[in-house]
Amino acid sequence: MKIRHVNNGVFTLIEDINETLVPAAEGFYWIDADVEDLAILQPLFGMHDLAVEDCLSEEEQRPKLEIYENQYFIVINSIRFDDEEIFLRALNIFLGRHYIITITKQKLNELRSLKPILWEQEVNRPDYFLYHLVDIVVDNYFLVGDRIDNRIEMLEEDILMNTKKSHLNEIIGLRGEILWLKKVLGPQKDLIATLNKRDLKLIDDQLQKYFSDIYENAVKIAESFDTYRELMGNLREAYQSSISARANEIxxxxxxxxxxxxxxxxxxxxxxxxxxxxxxxxxxxxxxxxxxxxxxxxxxxxxxxxxxxxx
Structure with a gap:
């Protein structure tokens, strides 16, 4: 667990977690923790039992926003694609007035990428931290979408040039990954819509238009994966046509x-x-x-x- 005091994008490490219980004169506290640290954090910050249970659960959590008396519990999914399989990693966030707690089971690139942005933007509030973090997570879906698009083009070229039986397994596998991810994008889009439209006392009203921009990106991503699903159907038809043409040639x-x-x-x-x-x-x-x-x-x-x- 790492505890940082963030003031205008400048990080200062904190050794004693008890310092974070009192609001800082300027800035806020960012606690980057693992699930094992919840035993310490829960009594200190009054985390709800259901939220802690979701963090500890081995089952996949749907993106969501839960509102408690003094904090919000947010679940959003980070994405990674290794050319064979799509991986989603749950990012659990507790947002308070003077702190933000991020809890993950694996180290996420999004959190490392966030630090220079916080410094450049001179972030001084936890809700603005949340905005930049969600923005990075959503932008990574575009990067994965581009890699999936390139993978589809390569498969199409390989099928037209030299059709193999292994291509069918690749098509079925990638199509399954896309369909599975499309089901996740719906709740994630709804979460961002909630952050955009709902009156939330822990989030500055001026952030509404910024979350609106993220929501538009989330909609574009969902539409892109609809297109990828159709392309995979076309790819399977191309494979079957190629196999039939080869059989006719033989x-x-x-x-x-x-x-x-x-x-x-x-x-x-x-x-x-x-x-x-x-x-x-x-x-x-x-x-x-x-x-x-x-x-x-x-x-x-x-x-x-x-x-x-x-x-």
Missing amino acids: MRVFTAMTTIFMPLTFITGIYGMNFDFIPGMHVRGGSIILLGIMMVLGAGMLIVFRKKNWL
Whole structure:
């Protein structure tokens, strides 16, 4: 657990957590904690049992805002994409008048990225800290969306150039990840809409228009993932069309080969019959002549097929 006093974006480490119980003359306190620290934090800051239970739960939490007497409990999901799987990490936030507590189970890049922004913007209030944090979390969805878009383009190119069975597993896996994430985006969008429209006493009224901008971005993200879902459907159709085209191509080659060998089989069938007299059977060099005829016949049919683009 790290305790910082933030004043105009400048951080000062605090050793004694009891100092955070009293509002600072200027600025606010940011407590960056793990779930194990809740045993210490809960009695000091009067955290509600249900909020603590949500932080400790192993189950995935939906983004939400819960309002208690002296603090807000906010859950928002951070996102990460490693080209194979999308990961969501719950970011639990307790917002008070003179403090903000962030609780995570894993270290999040968003919290590291936030520090220079707080310094640049000279942030002096916990609600403005909350705004910048939510803004970074939402912006990361755009970055993940761009990577998903690139992944879809690469899959499409690979399928058109060289279709493989493994492509179907990639399509199904990525489509499942997109559908799953789309279900999460709904509650997250509702959370941001609440921060934007609802009258919240711990959030400055001047932040409403800023949260409105974040809400517009959240709507764009949701629309983007609708598009990705449709693209994955088109990608699966392209895969199936490519497989069908390859099967038709193979069948055309086999059909042409069968057609070429039919007259050759007919000739060998005649000369393979068990009769005493067959024309040319006893002609000197007859077998060589017959093989030549068969080669000329096969090559001639192959040339005809090539000219007609059947092969």
